[in-house]
Amino acid sequence: MNESPDRPRAGLSRRDLLKAGGAALAATAAGPYVIGTRVAAAATPKPGGEFRFRGYTPPHFDPHLTASYTTMINLSFTHSRLLKHKAGPDVKPGTFEIVGDLAESWTQSDDKTYVFKLRKGVRWHKKPPVDGRELTAEDVKYTFDRFTTIKGNANQHMMTTLAKTEVVDRHTVKFTLKEANAFFVDFLADPMALCIVAREAVEKFTDLKKPEAVIGTGPWMLDGHEPKVRTTFVRNPDYFIKGLPYIQRIEGIDFNDPAARLAAFVTGQIDAGPEFPGMMIRRQDWKIIKDKRAKLRYVEFPSNVMTHAGMRTDKAPFGDIRVRRALSMAIDRKAILTATAEGVGVMNPPIPAGLINLAIPYDQLGDGLKWDAYNPTEAKRLLAEAGHASGFSTTLEYATYGSQELIDAVQMAVKFWKDVGVDVKVVEKPYAAYFATAYQGKQDGMMMGPQFPALDPWNFMAQYLPDEPKNQSHVKDPALADMILNTRRILDDKKRLAQIHAIQKHIANQAYYVRFASGVYIAALDPALENFAPNLGYDYGGRMMAAWWNK
């Protein structure tokens, strides 16, 4: 969906909506848009060179004691996981094929048992106290035992179904689950938490917070860390895939002013777009960048950050499905997209459209689709039918996240609700207060904000389970909860996906949340960087591993 910004139209028909969502999804299904110059691929990768990107200073480096993306991005260069997501130019952004990392192969002997064969000859970085010894199944067991038992691990929920980890032999490890969980391998590949750590490092440094404790088996080794200045990595000469990585040195430069970031990128001080999450540029900067830094390669793909408005469905008036549907139909999503993202975006089913292999194609949402179509007349009719002919008043809690686009979206939504008679009083909260309250469903009426950009479907579906803290709409739908919990027990990929699609249709039809469109990211890269493609998620190191400079 690439369009020029224009004035918001009075309305968007269901046909328009289908076209918009369909076009975007069609584009993503066909692969990312690739625009700009690309140098001819050389036959042989050239080792060496330096890659400079906008880096991040983490609170610390212990992956089991923080959920911070700043820690995970840095560790993606230095650590390995059992499994990882495939990377490279042939991978469509928004897709996450699982391949082995430390695991050479894996088998599932029954619903609850997974056996992983580890690669042989994998060595830890040559740093004390581990000093390059071989990685074994004991290391994997140690990591999972620590992950599941350490206090303060915000990602522990990923392994709640893990009953025990056993060493079968030096290079074989067995996981036994308490119950079937089809998402178990998704979590193992997740770049957010499950990197394998060394016992000696934990024992020597008490935990893994210090830079000295960053000892992994990954393609690069931590070379230097100056908080809020730079973090540097050097090539691991003993990396277990011979010849990789190609790039000798990685430098993450930490600077937090958006104008300085734009200037640095335009003047070639960094090699990839500086915006979060991963080598992006802001759409409003695109024209300047295209004019001033020629020959860049651009890749566009939909964001998996989805903003929605939740409401207390356990209370009147939101318990009435007609009210929820009316609130959804009152919103002109196209107008908001035009005002906040230059009209470029994708309509979201309950799992963000950016996750193209998991989200149900928008035009297949079925009955739920019509509640997304802008139709204030029908919205008023539904409200009248629900006994609110003269509307009602409520509150909406949100935090700005420092985003003017989000502020504009909230203000426009409030205006659209006002148009159908619903008087929404906006309560702006500091981020921390919002995070501690409305983000966890502790609001009186409504809340609105972006959701965690997970790469797996479970995170998005789990927020409809009655006891989940992120169930911001207080959904108590036993049939839906059954469907969601049942997905963990469906081990056949196709059947599970069909169930995930059915869940999305059900959620959309119930209008538990008012979903808004997501923007389309623009990744901008030096065209001489070969064998690299951007994607969603924080696995910077995994995507850089086979990249090389053709200059």
Next chain:
Amino acid sequence: MLRKYFFKRLLVAIPSLVLASLIVFSLVRLLPGDVVVLMMEENQYADDIEAMRAKLGLNRPIYVQYFEWIGRALVGDLGESLYTRRPIARDLLTRVPVSLELGAVAIFFAILLGIPIGIVSAIRQDTAHDYVARGGAILGLSVPGFWLGTLVVVLPAIYFKWSPSIQFTKLADNPWGHVTQFILPGLLLGIASAASIMRLTRTQLLEVLRQDYVRTAWSKGMSERVVVLKHSLKNALIPVVTVLGIQVAQVLSGTVIFESIFGLPGMGRLLFDAISERDYPVIQGINLVVVTTVVSVNLVVDVVYAHLDPRIRF
């Protein structure tokens, strides 16, 4: 005599510091709502609320907390950052010099621009030079520093494909590069102070130039250079020195913005990050350092003031 005066001023400065430390200490505790709950839920700084309170020492009587905190601060222990778990004093040891360098360059430019332009403006009163200088000063005072900083970073990048380096250069790595990286942010940070100093220098000099002893100097046939620079300027500069002390506080607060824009890892940026991360021991520690610096600078200003005008003894 001057020594006695210095010790008297030092005695006055101590209660100021104690009061300031009480204010710094009380700030977080006066915030509405339970800040510990917010810090805990957002950043998982501890296992539970009670552990968090214990970690921050908030489960003890407030006077115990204060005396313990100030006692440790007196021996250079400002506690540990909740976010990075590093000792705050150790972080400040690397951050403070960066901010001081930036501040010194800013004050250097403020003096370099403010005093000469103020002199020219006064001795060429109501001429084109004066109007331009006064107009420039109004502009310097009214243009927000963050806007100017952003323009200086972005516009050259767009029009000339040049922008200041985003990489901080250490003194040991490249002394010349280290010094030059402060010039642009220091100049921009110093502009507002230069404008204040220029206006004050002009006003004070005009007043002095109208005094009888200056008229006598003119009547004795002395040159303009001697009358202005030798006989008038020293007296005119006494209030300017006082204002310079106040400018130090302004410059230190300005480092928060300029260090962020220019990627300088100083105390201002540490404060900015600590506020974003609700790392209140760091906020408290930085505020204490800033307050101590400002009180110390004002103590020095008082002494310089007394040196410039020996009549002053209060």
